[in-house]
Amino acid sequence: MKLIKPVSTLLTLIPSIAYIPILIEIIKGFHIGGLNIIFLFISSAIKPSFNQELVKSAWEGLQITISTALTSWVISMLIGIILGVLSTDLFWKSIPKFSYLGKFIKYSLAIPRSIHEVVWGLLFIQILGLNIWVAIISIVIPYSALTARVISEQLDSFDIQPLIAIKQTGSNIMSSFITILLPKLIPIISTYGSYRFECAIRGVTLLGIFGLGGIGTELYLTLKSFEFNEMWTCLWMLWLVIILLEKFIRFLRSYFSEDISLKNSFLISISIFALSLSLGISWLYNLNFELFAPLRFSYLDLPSFVEIRNGFNTLPLLKLIITTIIITVFASGIAIGTPPLLLVLFPGKFPLKLQNLIWIFFRLIPPPLTTILILFFTNPTISVAALSLGITHMGVMGRLLTDSILNQEKSIYRAIKNNGSSKQSATLYGILAPQSNSYLAYGAYRSDVILKETAIIGAVGGVGLGWQLQESLSSFDWAQVMIITATFSLLTISGEFLFSTSQNYWLKNSTNNFSS
Amino acid sequence: MYKKHLATKIKKISFSFLSIFNLFTIGSLKADEILRIGAIPDQNPEHLNRLYKILSSELSEQLNVQVRYKPVTNYAAAVTSFRTGNLDLVWFGALTGVQARLQSKGSKVIAQRDIDEKFHSVFIANKKSSIQKINNINDLKTLKNKRFTFGSESSTSGRLMPQYFLNKAGVQLKDFKAGRPGFSGSHDATLMLVQSGSYEAGVLSEEVWKRNLERGRMDPSKVFLIWKTPSYHNYHWLAQGNLDKKFKKGFTKELTNVFLRFNEKSKKQKQILELFSAKKFIISKNENYNKIEKVARKIGKVK
Numbered sequence: 001m002k003l004i005k006p007v008s009t010l011l012t013l014i015p016s017i018a019y020i021p022i023l024i025e026i027i028k029g030f031h032i033g034g035l036n037i038i039f040l041f042i043s044s045a046i047k048p049s050f051n052q053e054l055v056k057s058a059w060e061g062l063q064i065t066i067s068t069a070l071t072s073w074v075i076s077m078l079i080g081i082i083l084g085v086l087s088t089d090l091f092w093k094s095i096p097k098f099s100y101l102g103k104f105i106k107y108s109l110a111i112p113r114s115i116h117e118v119v120w121g122l123l124f125i126q127i128l129g130l131n132i133w134v135a136i137i138s139i140v141i142p143y144s145a146l147t148a149r150v151i152s153e154q155l156d157s158f159d160i161q162p163l164i165a166i167k168q169t170g171s172n173i174m175s176s177f178i179t180i181l182l183p184k185l186i187p188i189i190s191t192y193g194s195y196r197f198e199c200a201i202r203g204v205t206l207l208g209i210f211g212l213g214g215i216g217t218e219l220y221l222t223l224k225s226f227e228f229n230e231m232w233t234c235l236w237m238l239w240l241v242i243i244l245l246e247k248f249i250r251f252l253r254s255y256f257s258e259d260i261s262l263k264n265s266f267l268i269s270i271s272i273f274a275l276s277l278s279l280g281i282s283w284l285y286n287l288n289f290e291l292f293a294p295l296r297f298s299y300l301d302l303p304s305f306v307e308i309r310n311g312f313n314t315l316p317l318l319k320l321i322i323t324t325i326i327i328t329v330f331a332s333g334i335a336i337g338t339p340p341l342l343l344v345l346f347p348g349k350f351p352l353k354l355q356n357l358i359w360i361f362f363r364l365i366p367p368p369l370t371t372i373l374i375l376f377f378t379n380p381t382i383s384v385a386a387l388s389l390g391i392t393h394m395g396v397m398g399r400l401l402t403d404s405i406l407n408q409e410k411s412i413y414r415a416i417k418n419n420g421s422s423k424q425s426a427t428l429y430g431i432l433a434p435q436s437n438s439y440l441a442y443g444a445y446r447s448d449v450i451l452k453e454t455a456i457i458g459a460v461g462g463v464g465l466g467w468q469l470q471e472s473l474s475s476f477d478w479a480q481v482m483i484i485t486a487t488f489s490l491l492t493i494s495g496e497f498l499f500s501t502s503q504n505y506w507l508k509n510s511t512n513n514f515s516s
Numbered sequence: 517m518y519k520k521h522l523a524t525k526i527k528k529i530s531f532s533f534l535s536i537f538n539l540f541t542i543g544s545l546k547a548d549e550i551l552r553i554g555a556i557p558d559q560n561p562e563h564l565n566r567l568y569k570i571l572s573s574e575l576s577e578q579l580n581v582q583v584r585y586k587p588v589t590n591y592a593a594a595v596t597s598f599r600t601g602n603l604d605l606v607w608f609g610a611l612t613g614v615q616a617r618l619q620s621k622g623s624k625v626i627a628q629r630d631i632d633e634k635f636h637s638v639f640i641a642n643k644k645s646s647i648q649k650i651n652n653i654n655d656l657k658t659l660k661n662k663r664f665t666f667g668s669e670s671s672t673s674g675r676l677m678p679q680y681f682l683n684k685a686g687v688q689l690k691d692f693k694a695g696r697p698g699f700s701g702s703h704d705a706t707l708m709l710v711q712s713g714s715y716e717a718g719v720l721s722e723e724v725w726k727r728n729l730e731r732g733r734m735d736p737s738k739v740f741l742i743w744k745t746p747s748y749h750n751y752h753w754l755a756q757g758n759l760d761k762k763f764k765k766g767f768t769k770e771l772t773n774v775f776l777r778f779n780e781k782s783k784k785q786k787q788i789l790e791l792f793s794a795k796k797f798i799i800s801k802n803e804n805y806n807k808i809e810k811v812a813r814k815i816g817k818v819k
Contacts, residue, residue: 031712031714034708125592125593125596126596129597129602130602211588211589211590213589224702224705226708226733296600296601298596372705375712376708376709376712377712379663380694380698381694463696474592476619476818476819477816
């Protein structure tokens with residue numbers, strides 16, 4: 001009997017090597033001085049505060065976060081779909097004269113998505129002041145560009161023969177384009193769209209930590225004043241709402257998977273978008289946001305050439321870039337390596353379901369909060385930044401892995417186990433192996449996200465480009481802000497290229513594809 | 517029949533346009549009559565919300581204008597909201613106040629608390645570290661090669677003035693362990709992180725240090741004070757320069773006087789003073805912050 005090739009299976013475990021240097025550094029700096037605080041943090045989990053004022057303001061914060069996420073999600077999906085279609089080669093085949101436009105759109109979209117939503121937020125605050133549109137715009141810009149990329153890649157991977165055939169019959173190019181494209185577009189939108197919505201909630205929560213309101217702000221402020229009971233109230237509420245939303249979305253999607261005609265599914269998509277948009281906007285309006293008040297722009301003076309040169313001279317760019325890369329590598333290792341490791345260490349159906357629930361929780365704790373908590377029992381080092389960033393994304397990866405395993409055929413696992421292998425190795429070969437290629441492909445994409453997210457970490461340790469950006473922003477030094485943002489953008493664009501190459505490699509060898 | 521239908525349609529459309537237009541004009545009219553106040557987020561939000569609810573109602577009563585408190589949750593956002601004109605009157609720290617004033621022409625420092633005239637920072641250390649109490653500024657040198665944390669990067673008492681005194685003693689940021697200091701994000705976090713031992717030393721506002729001492733959140737067996745800085749001017753109320761034009765002639769003066777008149781005889785005012793942990797408000801002026809501006813320029817927080 002030929003067993004499944006174990007190579008990529010073992011590769012899913014290899015990233016967890018990152019734990020070795022990180023744990024060494026953390027243990028070296030370990031001290032018990034903060035243990036009582038950690039204990040307080042953990043014990044507060046079972047006695048969250050039920051103070052009426054607090055619950056009220058947390059509930060309001062949650063509403064702000066969800067309605068903002070909903071609004072920016074719809075807008076970014078709509079823009080993303082249009083830009084996505086416009087940047088396919090397929091679309092411009094019908095108008096070959098302007099096909100350079102398609103390429104132009106495709107490549108220029110790399111810039112908006114190379115910058116993290118929090119960085120967009122911090123920049124837009126400077127121009128628009130505190131305004132709910134800052135949060136919406138900062139989510140919409142990178143998310144539309146990301147959606148556009150996924151949609152154009154998926155569409156371009158389809159066979160274009162039918163389109164050519166229809167074109168040759170002489171029918172209207174646009175209408176034939178729609179008839180062929182639409183049935184392919186809708187399933188992508190339904191799966192990718194619901195994933196994006198969840199990202200939007202995470203994104204708005206993070207923006208809140210940086211002062212843009214909502215549950216993120218509540219979380220950060222309760223932690224800042226060390227009111228752990230209050231912090232847990234916010235965390236539990238956020239967790240509950242996310243689980244309920246997830247269930248609701250699954251329920252909606254089950255409608256899609258049933259056989260419904262193209263026309264109906266198109267109408268359903270349109271009405272979901274329309275409903276969500278009106279719900280999001282009216283909700284925000286009800287929460288007393290001046291949505292329709294005219295925006296006040298406050299223009300910033302562009303830095304002069306001399307200022308930019310001075311900025312280059314004063315910033316330790318190389319050092320900042322290296323730290324940023326190190327944080328990314330270690331955080332990715334933890335994020336990608338932990339879930340498969342736990343799966344092998346704790347096999348079985350019940351642990352799997354438990355892990356599935358735990359991962360949702362990890363995914364929700366914003367990295368800046370984890371940083372402070374970890375700092376209570378160890379000394380400040382780069383490892384702390386890497387660990388806290390890794391933990392959140394470990395939640396995302398773990399959830400994905402356990403989800404797809406729960407939906408996967410158990411036949412291989414049973415066959416191997418009946419052969420007399422242990423539970424562990426049956427898990428390794430029977431459960432992990434069929435997933436590993438697509439898991440690694442998704443991991444490559446995650447590393448890309450982690451690189452972008454280093455922008456928001458490092459404040460407490462004072463490390464990396466992210467911290468320097470905060471420092472320069474709070475000094476209102478536009479030359480430095482410009483240099484750092486540009487460096488970040490360049491770094492992530494090259495990262496994206498690198499990661500998408502490796503992602504394609506894993507996808508080519510993959511049997512099931514859940515990352516789309 | 518058809519004509520009638522069209523007529524009602526046109527009527528409906530014009531009504532809706534009018535009402536939308538109306539909505540906008542109402543919005544802008546109202547906006548001009550409201551005094552929008554804010555504060556930098558240096559305390560827990562519940563406290564700020566309580567404090568500013570009472571203050572808004574008191575100011576509204578005394579000045580006969582609508583007052584609205586807009587919570588701001590990020591130091592830089594407070595400065596920006598002042599620059600973009602979203603806020604008329606803001607409770608700033610010395611550094612953020614200087615930054616905001618330099619970015620909004622004509623704005624004016626009007627008042628501050630009695631304790632803000634002589635504000636101090638305290639350097640603290642963990643008992644397990646080898647750091648000793650010091651008497652002389654030059655002894656700050658003992659902090660070299662130690663794990664050291666500031667508070668928020670925009671804080672006057674948690675970063676700006678301490679960094680100035682450190683530099684004076686010949687300690688640069690790169691002299692700390694790992695070649696950089698930490699930035700804990702808040703005074704409370706600094707205290708907790710030094711107390712836990714993650715950082716061997718740190719610096720925070722004396723006001724917060726004393727408050728934690730009173731509330732018993734500070735553990736004297738783990739953390740102690742090593743040095744108190746000389747005094748400097750800190751928090752203040754900064755008002756936009758156009759308030760007289762926006763409301764009425766002499767409005768800024770009147771506003772200042774309302775603050776100066778706050779006393780413990782009125783129940784509401786007593787509450788406000790307590791929440792501000794002040795005995796009274798005193799007059800203040802832009803020039804009080806010249807030294808802060810100079811220090812900020814030297815350190816690079818003001819260009």
